[in-house]
Amino acid sequence: MPYEIKEQKVLVTGGAGFIGSNLIDSLLLNDNTVVCLDNFSTGNIGNLEDAKKNSNFTLLEGDIRDRETCMKAVAGCEYVFHQAALGSVPRSIADPITSTEVNILGFVNLLFAAKEAGVKRFVYAASSSTYGDHQALPKVEHVIGNSLSPYAITKYVDELFAKNFSDIYGIETVGLRYFNVFGRRQDPDGAYAAVIPRFVSNLIQHQSPYINGDGSNSRDFTYIDNVIQANLLAAAVPSIVFKERLKEYQSSTAGVPEVIKEAAISEVFNVAFGARTSLNELAVAIKKGLTPYDKAISQVEFQYGPNRAGDVAHSMASIHKGKMVLGYNPQYSFKAGLNEACAWYWEKMK
Ligand SMILES: NC(=O)c1ccc[n+]([C@@H]2O[C@H](COP(=O)([O-])OP(=O)(O)OC[C@H]3O[C@@H](n4cnc5c(N)ncnc54)[C@H](O)[C@@H]3O)[C@@H](O)[C@H]2O)c1
Incomplete structure (x- = not known):
């Protein structure tokens, strides 16, 4: 990478x-000193097995809802990669209060701590759910709809805080709107498991996976290594280069609002592959990906049920802005990533 x-x-x-532990492994490979803050509410110590062997790694068990903990975690750090949040639209519908506390209050605690500590850049996990009910495809960063779930609201509010902190305090912030990330270490268990690990795990156990809706809903499924690349670039592109490229992007793209002047960097980027796959296509692709390991999987049928509240029908990103400004160049298509993921889950679960 340049x-x-x-x-x-x-x-x-x-x-x-899932995402944080993969990011840590990449950062350690590049001889960075990494502090990890996690309260293990959905995370797993097993994901840090490799990191724990590295003397440049420190684990701090704590909660981002506690301001002192955030201050302690960020001390001396040049960059922050903020991944901690409670994911899942259904989880936020079942318990909007905890999702709000973690995803908004926790976010502001950390952003405040980062600004106090003088970090160079605050890179954070935003979400494609911010596009809400806006129908247009592909999704472009400056056009969003109304939020469809408490989770989506929390992620959008984070973007507002990030922008506001950049304007007021001058801290550089970069939000990465992830689109349905999948790959090694994504948890297949529990009520709020994401669709790919859930389908894979069901099929390996010869259980019928359950599709919400008629299977025509589609997503821009994004392999984890593309997401890691985006995070590293989001932190690494120097401010002056970032601003120049952003100006070029803004002047070459219809409808993008202001041209930044001397304001601190505060931008959001789609992180996706830039294609979409329906749930029916996903089901076929996963069966195909697992059948070489176990022929009986080809016989397992899928079940269908009602659509889920809060879900959007279709999602696909434009990745033009990330390509132009960050130099983002995703290396894994959905199919290439899925083959990697199937191999990993089979090895782990067989
Ligand atoms: N996976 C996706 O497809 C996707 C899509 C869009 C956005 N995101 C965002 O990316 C980020 C990472 O998601 P993930 O898929 O790796 O989820 P994950 O659940 O695997 O990881 C989240 C981590 O945050 C930790 N955490 C939660 N609450 C905490 C708290 N109060 N204090 C400290 N740590 C806490 C959890 O223990 C867990 O280790 C999240 O912000 C999520 O909203 C993910």
Whole structure:
């Protein structure tokens, strides 16, 4: 990569989770000193097995809802990668209060701590759910609809806080709107498991996976390694280059609002592959991906049920802005990523 984060001290929140733990492994490979803050509410210590063997790694068990903990975690760090949150639309519908406390109050605690500590850039996990009920495809960053769930609201409010902190305090913030991330270490268990690990786990056990709706809903499924690349670039692109490229993007793209002047960087980017796959296509692809390991999987049927509240029908990103400004260049298509994921889950669960 042209720009890299190397030999820096960084904080990864939510580092015991799916995305955070993969990010930590990449950062450690580049000789960074990594602090991980996690309360293990959905994360798993097993995800940190490799990291714990590295002397550049420190684990801090704590909650982002506690301001002192955030201050302690961020001390001396140049970059923050904020991944900790309670994911899942259905979880936020079942318990909007806890999702709000963690995803908004926790976010502001950490952003405040980062600004107090003088971090160079605050990179955070935003979400494609922010597009809400807006129908247009592909999704472009500056056009969003109304939020469809408490989770989506929390993620949008985070973007507002990030922008506001940049305007007021001058801290650089970059939000990455992830689109249905999948891959190694994503948890297949529990009521709020994401669709790919849930289907894979069901099929390996010869159980019929359950599709919400008629299977025509579609998503821009994004392999984890693309997401790691986006995070590293979001932190590494130097401010001056970032601003120049952003100006080029803004002047070359219809409808993008203001041209930044001397304001601190505060931008959001779609992180996706830029294609979409229906749930029916996903079901067929996963069966195909697992059948080489166990032929009986080809016989397992899917079941269908009603649509879920809060779900959007279709989602697909434009990744033009990330390509232009960050130099984002996703290496894994949905199919290539799915083959990697199937191999990993089979090895783990067989
Ligand atoms: N996976 C996706 O498809 C996806 C899509 C859009 C956005 N995101 C966002 O990406 C981030 C990472 O998601 P993930 O899929 O790795 O989820 P995950 O559940 O695997 O990881 C989240 C981590 O945050 C930790 N955490 C939760 N509450 C905490 C708290 N109060 N204090 C400290 N740590 C806490 C959890 O223990 C867990 O380790 C989240 O912000 C999520 O909202 C994920």
